[in-house]
Amino acid sequence: MAVSHYQFEAIHPFHDGNGRAGRVINILMLIEAGLLRDPILYLSRAIIAHKNDYYRLLRAVTAEDAWVEWILYILEVVRESATSTTRKISSIRTCQNDIADRARDATAGGRDARFLAVLFEQPYCRISTVVERCEVSRQTASGWLHSLVSAGLLRDVKVGREILFVNHEFLHVLTRSE
Template sequence: MPWSPDVPYNALPALPPHGIELETKPVLKATIQARTALATLAQAGRLLPNPNILIHAVPLLEAQASSEIENIVTTADELFKHAESGGGDHATKEALRYRSALFTGVEAIKHRPLTATTAGEICSTLHAREMAVRALPGTRIANPTTREVIYAPPEGADVIRDKLAAWERFVHAEDDLDPLVRMAVAHYQFEAIHPFHDGNGRTGRVINILMLIEAGLLNDPILYLSRAIIARKNDYYRLLRAVTAEQAWTEWVLYMLDVVRDSAESTTRKISNIRSCQDDIAERARLATPGGRDAQFLAVLFEQPYCRITTVARRCDVSRQTASTWLHALVEAGLLSDVKVGRELLFVNHDFLNVLTRPE
């Protein structure tokens, strides 16, 4: 039976796609470029004095961008401001749960391979409640402008579980397919299965990062993939649908490889700018306060753009009064500013925040 957008796609084929060459010459060329960009990113990350800079900051930027794709809109400033407290408005809290879901997935694959169960844990963390596979019929994906139905995912909990099991087997298949191509193909399949009532796009984008970590192409979740997807959001949805309607696999895989390459190159540039900013502030801080000669204090200033007195006291093993004195000295020197959030006084490293949030 041919595919029809308003009929549940229970006939969604298992992977790999039958009779389709996935690693065409253009795909292989793009794979080499993406791998080179990832290797350069890994090297740049190792040159940072404090790798926690990326591990804390990039997942928040990814959380903002991935949530924005689903029209959950907040700002990076709000996310960093509420990163430790988990507060903020509804959109900010949702985006912060994306970061939690990403870390949930990273922790999970340390103990067992990526599975459909991992996907369920990620989606449940996103929603702060248990998310099981869809059981009720009637899910339809429509064009947001025209409301025309453009896709009906498979229906029936048993059908969905079977397709997820087949997806798992493909993710861990022992063949010669490049891990980057496998990630692109598996991402399409997960989105086509659409296993949960909500959160499939965000769950799928977390899984992309986990697959790269499992493949040894990333050590930590420091790739800001969703920024590149937002820049070509219409292409993302158009090409997903083209795979379903036309088996247009090459165009889809090339798109995802370009997203990886572009994201890796952008993150590498961001690392270079972070290092320059860090060197500049460290030199000025040494002149402003005795704390400026404390390596741990400088490290704390560059893990989050918003810093708390309690964090400095704990991490630097100094009294609250000493931590407050150090931070206020940097405010007096113009390196930080202070802002009240609720009852708490936060210290903002604006130069660092600007480096993190501006496009590279």
């Protein structure tokens, strides 16, 4: 993967969008090699955090044939990203379990696995999504969601004519650095 990434950057040296494309290729290579099941590893954060090293080491491969340093750098990026991703997944699971426990006390919908899954598909949901995924009436879906708002688990936000139900705890987990 490190060698392919270098080759991609060397033959396609554009600053706008090139890095993102290269990082997508990295993820696809990890999946193809059976080292990653789902494309959930976010390499960009670690690369951007060490951007000067990234460009310095890319140039060193071209100028000095410094492959060892480049490969060690990429391995460290993967290690750092995997550690961060593992922590993020753990935080999401903790949040899911905590909200599930509190949702069971707040509404009958809190015992519905499909409803709980909807709350974590995105950091917000709509009544129509609950109706569709949980196969319940609009009135039932609305009742479940408003019960979670009353319990402090969700916040309702009016956007145009629609109400979005924001899972603020999940949103916080998604947006904080791990």
